[in-house]
Amino acid sequence: MDFLKNAKRLPVIDWNLTFFGAHEQSVGGDWIVPIEKHYAFECIYILDGQEFANIRNEIFALEKGDFFVIPPEFSHKVWAGKTLRYFCFHFDIDDPSLKIQLIQGLKYYYPKNSSLCKKVTPHLLTLNSLIAASTFDFNTKMIIQIELSKILQLFYDAASQKIGDISSTQVEYSRIIADFMKSKLTNQVLAYIKNGYVPDEKSVIVEDAIKQAGISSGYGFRIFKQTYGISPREYLSKLKVNEAKKLLMKPQYTINDIGSSLGYSSLANFSRQFKRWTNMSPQQCRKEKINAQIEHLRTVEKFIDDILIKCHLVD
Numbered sequence: 001m002d003f004l005k006n007a008k009r010l011p012v013i014d015w016n017l018t019f020f021g022a023h024e025q026s027v028g029g030d031w032i033v034p035i036e037k038h039y040a041f042e043c044i045y046i047l048d049g050q051e052f053a054n055i056r057n058e059i060f061a062l063e064k065g066d067f068f069v070i071p072p073e074f075s076h077k078v079w080a081g082k083t084l085r086y087f088c089f090h091f092d093i094d095d096p097s098l099k100i101q102l103i104q105g106l107k108y109y110y111p112k113n114s115s116l117c118k119k120v121t122p123h124l125l126t127l128n129s130l131i132a133a134s135t136f137d138f139n140t141k142m143i144i145q146i147e148l149s150k151i152l153q154l155f156y157d158a159a160s161q162k163i164g165d166i167s168s169t170q171v172e173y174s175r176i177i178a179d180f181m182k183s184k185l186t187n188q189v190l191a192y193i194k195n196g197y198v199p200d201e202k203s204v205i206v207e208d209a210i211k212q213a214g215i216s217s218g219y220g221f222r223i224f225k226q227t228y229g230i231s232p233r234e235y236l237s238k239l240k241v242n243e244a245k246k247l248l249m250k251p252q253y254t255i256n257d258i259g260s261s262l263g264y265s266s267l268a269n270f271s272r273q274f275k276r277w278t279n280m281s282p283q284q285c286r287k288e289k290i291n292a293q294i295e296h297l298r299t300v301e302k303f304i305d306d307i308l309i310k311c312h313l314v315d
Contacts, residue, residue, distance in 0.1 A: 014186065015095045016242040019148050022089035024131050032079035039230065039238065040092035041102070042070040043151075045124045050081030055108055065112030067120055069155075071103045073229030087128040091148060094242060096178030098156065100171055100227055105159025116158045123147045123154075137299045173213045174227035177220060180209040181236050185262070189243050192261035193253075204263065206232040241277045244270075248286040249293065255282045 018040065024047070044051070044062070051062045055076040062068055070076050072092070093099060110117040126147050130140055184204035209232065210220030224232045240262045247258045259270025259282075274282050 015093055016246075017145075017148070017152075018092045019144055020090050022087075022127065022131070022144075024085070024087045024128055026083075026085040027080050028084075029080055029082045031084065033077065035075055035077045037073050037075045038070070038090060039072055039234075040090045041072060042090050043088065043124075044068040044070070044078070045087045045121070045128070047085040047087055047128070049084035049086075051078060051084050051086055052081065053078045053108070058108075060109045062109070063112070065117070065121070067110040067112075067117045067124070069106050069108055069110070071106070071229060072099075087124060089127065091152075093152070094182065094239060096175050096182065096228075098152075099178075100175060101159045102155055103227070103229065104171070105161070106155060116154060119154050120151055123151050170223040171227055173215055173220065174224045176213040177206075177209045177224055177232060178228070178235060180204075180212045181206070181232070182239055184209070185236070185239050185243060188263065189247070189261050192257075204236065206236055237273060237277060241274060244274060244282065245285065245289070248282060249289050251286075251290070255286070258282070 020040075021042075026048075044053070044067070046062045046064050046066045046068075048064050050064075051068075053060045053062060053068055053070075053076060055070060055074055060068065110120075112118075112121075127144065130136075130143060133140060181204055188204060206221075207217060210217055213220060215223075221232060224235070228235060230238075243262060244258055247253050247261070248255075253261075255270075256267045259267055262270065264270035264273070271281055274280075274285070278285060280288070
């Protein structure tokens with residue numbers, strides 16, 4: 001008997017949202033960042049002075065109050081005017097449909113009088129104000145999560161109003177490929193966690209995902225790179241790294257088991273690929289994350305103890 005046959009449900013949320021590299025800095029006229037690109041979105045907000053940005057052979061002059069968004073894998077170069085004080089952060093999300101929409105729908109440059117910049121600025125200033133905190137506790141992390149979510153909502157709304165240059169057919173094919181890889185990998189890992197052994201079925205591979213879309217391999221690789229800015233294999237590797245990070249938080253799974261559940265043929269292959277993306281070994285990552293979790297628990301315990309003490313004093 002289905003006890004939930006008449007139930008109305010909310011959608012399942014299964015994504016990884018990362019926020020990193022947030023900083024404020026004051027620099028002089030000799031400050032310059034050579035041509036580079038990142039795997040995640042980069043957001044720059046000008047607090048004072050002037051900054052120049054060169055992206056896709058177009059130069060933008062950013063003034064105080066202006067906001068700039070650089071999509072993943074877009075080569076760019078930035079440098080300061082006579083003086084510059086800016087706030088910058090990176091974020092990434094592994095939801096394929098949303099990522100396509102943001103890459104295609106967002107412009108690079110939003111001057112301070114633009115609608116999106118006016119809406120985003122209060123949230124950017126809130127994030128920037130957190131830098132002055134001496135410690136970053138649970139409350140700080142929750143504020144970051146909330147403010148970033150509000151910014152993403154505004155990005156989504158702005159991107160929804162703009163039609164991308166890539167054809168809708170190409171976007172749909174790319175989304176099918178990305179969704180297949182994410183779903184297949186998630187099911188593969190869940191099967192391992194549930195059964196305690198590596199599933200017998202073939203591990204997810206890019207060619208199967210492209211075949212699912214019903215297009216040729218060469219065409220699939222080309223349009224995926226045009227849509228997401230990275231190749232399907234790089235995208236799959238990022239999904240695997242995100243899954244690995246979640247499993248490394250669970251001490252009951254050995255590092256060898258984690259690598260096997262993700263489809264790596266050996267511990268050496270898994271460790272090499274993991275270090276390539278994170279600049280640390282799986283062992284180092286596990287130790288760092290567990291230590292951070294312990295420190296977080298201590299912070300929460302201290303917070304609760306402080307409340308209890310205050311309540312006792314009030315009584």
